[in-house]
Amino acid sequence: MATQAKAPNIYFEEFASGLKDATAPDIILKTIESFGDRVALCTSFQAEGMVILDMAARTNLGIRVFTIDTGRLPEDTYDLIGKVRDQYGIKIDIYYPDQDELTQFVSKHGINAFYRSVSLRLTCCEIRKVNPLNHALEGLDAWITGLRRTQSETRAGAARFELDTTHGNIIKLNPLADWSYEQVWDYIRNHDVPYNKLYDKGYTSIGCAPCTRPIKPGEGLRDGRWWWEDGFPKECGIHPGK
Numbered sequence: 001m002a003t004q005a006k007a008p009n010i011y012f013e014e015f016a017s018g019l020k021d022a023t024a025p026d027i028i029l030k031t032i033e034s035f036g037d038r039v040a041l042c043t044s045f046q047a048e049g050m051v052i053l054d055m056a057a058r059t060n061l062g063i064r065v066f067t068i069d070t071g072r073l074p075e076d077t078y079d080l081i082g083k084v085r086d087q088y089g090i091k092i093d094i095y096y097p098d099q100d101e102l103t104q105f106v107s108k109h110g111i112n113a114f115y116r117s118v119s120l121r122l123t124c125c126e127i128r129k130v131n132p133l134n135h136a137l138e139g140l141d142a143w144i145t146g147l148r149r150t151q152s153e154t155r156a157g158a159a160r161f162e163l164d165t166t167h168g169n170i171i172k173l174n175p176l177a178d179w180s181y182e183q184v185w186d187y188i189r190n191h192d193v194p195y196n197k198l199y200d201k202g203y204t205s206i207g208c209a210p211c212t213r214p215i216k217p218g219e220g221l222r223d224g225r226w227w228w229e230d231g232f233p234k235e236c237g238i239h240p241g242k
């Protein structure tokens, strides 16, 4: 961490309180200035992640960007990754599931096991998403995400600054935590930010292809994720609910 002499919680309190009134672009700027290559943006290239990526690019300071290729992403997401790389001229680090772990799981349970039970779905998410994330965060002092409070009930308690005890007391920044969905899309339109074309087809949250569908009238923003599960949190384990 930037101030090694201080305990993580003390450093976190000081860092967060110093930025408590900062705007999202200011948080991103100060975070990159403070942590350099020990902070990274974690993005699945959804609308929120694109806003943060655009804000980070505008600092001209350079930022590490990583994503997790679960192997089951929609073609539109792969298209967007290529477009982002070309348009912003940035390197994107891509993390993959452990091949042996995945092979064992698929051999035992089948390629689409996630439809059969919540337990198998969570195991698939763990292998394809959570474990690669843990690997990606190794050696970092902070990470930035596109989490917003109004995305779902499980995210209602998300703060702009969190001490991430799951990953060794590093800082987790959610600069858009208090943004609305409309603010996100206003930014995308006003700044001509590239976005996943699935949003034009009724999707409001985009993950793996077999586990994501457009929402229906009256549904919540994340109700198109794992839609066959009844009453279970719409989370994969990357962002534990609050």
Ligand code: SF4
Residues within 6 Å of the ligand: 070, 072, 114, 121, 122, 124, 125, 126, 128, 129, 207, 208, 210, 211, 236
């Ligand atoms: Fe597996 Fe679906 Fe989770 Fe992707 S979203 S990791 S395919 S269960």
